Amino acid sequence: GQNIDQPTEMTATEGAIVQINCTYQTSGFNGLFWYQQHAGEAPTFLSYNVLDGLEEKGRFSSFLSRSKGYSYLLLKELQMKDSASYLCAVASGGSYIPTFGRGTSLIVHP
């Protein structure tokens, strides 16, 4: 099985930078996904990392260290609309089917 751990809740100020961490334990790692989910809506795909390092996409970046079983999602220039749950998900065991963590609820305040 897999063990995925991320903080339950974080708060940040509009315009600031926030880093959401995710740690995992798995065998046969096939990649790590980040999704954003607004309340009452479906998750939307943000990023996929399979090699170590940083992937940047506009205001969002995702980092992976396979040896440490660690990833983070970095959100810059926070906006109020970034208030959402951020889900870390890991695919493993020859399958690309991700197992999701419980999500981190991010609250952005003015």
Add this chain to the structure above:
Amino acid sequence: DTGVSQDPRHKITKRGQNVTFRCDPISEHNRLYWYRQTLGQGPEFLTYFQNEAQLEKSRLLSDRFSAERPKGSFSTLEIQRTEQGDSAMYLCASSRGGADGYTFGSGTRLTVV
């Protein structure tokens, strides 16, 4: 293409009744997934189809649950003899496979009373 469609959006049913949900994936996606999500939790994997073949099923999928994708296009998820513990959001997603992220539908929210 308007994305992944799920029907109905909401379903309230009495305990013991059967319910069926439908998912229409993005047309060029050959992979289709069903997940279940309860409040404060991440989505939990239920089952996966590649074209019409059901390739994986979670242990969460008890014998009261069945899913089909008869022509490799839309899929249905049926829950027989519903229980209150089945109350959740049922999410469908599709993908081209590999490293492509999933596209999720808006989900069907089931409430068993």
